[in-house]
Amino acid sequence: MKKVKYKMGKLGKYDFMKKYKMMRIFLPDTRKATLSNIKIMLRLYGSVYLKPDEGTGGHGIYRITRGKNSLILRTGSNSRIFSSLNDLYTPIQSILNRDNYIVQEGIELLKHNNRPFDIRVMVQKNRKGTLDVTGIIGRQAKRNKVVTNFHxxxxxxxxxxxxxxxxxxxxxxxxxxxxxxxxxDASTVLGENYRSKRAFGVDIAIDNKMKLWVLEINTRPDMSIFNTLKNKTMYNRILRYSKNKG
Known part of the structure; x- marks a missing residue:
């Protein structure tokens, strides 16, 4: 069995997965967060997300939205308005460089009760070493927040x-x-580079045209979110699989 040669951040996973035709249409455009890449992508998509390449839990995420004559920078529930990209980039440049950020095409998430949500699909290896979907859960953003993460x-x-x-x-x-x-499918593809991993947490977005997007795949997914549901069936199954009893 081929050993994993290196650990990939969000950009590495994106570059690896887009080589597979079956996955390409589900991947939002993702690049290194340089000033020129942010400029190009804002022109293409109107809004982008800035995310730490190796961050988890929704921390340190920014959203930039292009207005008529301005740019809106949002983080958490705070918003700031800038007249140009250069003005916006200056206060965050050191953070982007220090934490090695990526810029990702902004997906307009589907909403429930006027609050956007995305989905976490838990995929785990069974005793035979093949992948099974063991859980699926929605994560609805807190009012006025830019991220849906439980934490x-x-x-x-x-x-x-x-x-x-x-x-x-x-x-x-x-x-x-x-x-x-x-x-x-996304876990199977990424699993080609993470042969020793037994669990994947796939973050999937639905846009307002009902198109699906794979936002990110976690190779150390948090299981506790499934324990918040009243019905414990999924959580118990996930636990069973994590102990290699699935």
Whole structure:
């Protein structure tokens, strides 16, 4: 079995995964956070996220949105308005360089009760060493926050609840199966470089046209979010798999 040669941050994982045609259409444009890359991507997409290449838990994330004659920089629930990208870049440049940031295409997340949400799909190896989807959960952003992460105040909710206002009955059920398959496919691809890992946490976004995006894949996913649900079936299954009893 081929050994893992190196550990990848968000940019490395993105570069690795986009080599696979089956994954390319699900990956938001992601580049190193240089002034020129931020400028190009704001022109292309209107909004971008700045994220630490190796950060977790939603900390240190910025969102830049292009206004009519201004740029809005948001972090946490704070907003600042700048007249030019140079003015905006100056106060954050040292942070971007120090923590090795990436810039990612801004996805307009689907909303439930006027608050955006994304999805975490837990994928784990069973006793035979093949991958199974063991959990799926929604994470709804705290009001006025730019991130959905549980440890940054996001609310964990059943995915069925979050999709109720967008899809009915059978189509909702089928759509959840498509999300689960994408989580498993993404883990299978990244697993080619992380052969020894037994669990992957795949963060998936749905935009307002119902298109799916793979935002990030965690190779050390936090299981505690699943314990917040009233129904403990998924959490118990995840625990069982983590002890190699799945």
């Amino acid at each position: 940054s105040g996001g609310t964990p909710l059943p995915i069925d609840t979050l999709l109720q206002s967008h899809l009915r009955g059978e189509s909702r059920k089928k759509y959840i199966q498509i999300i689960e398959k994408l989580g498993k």
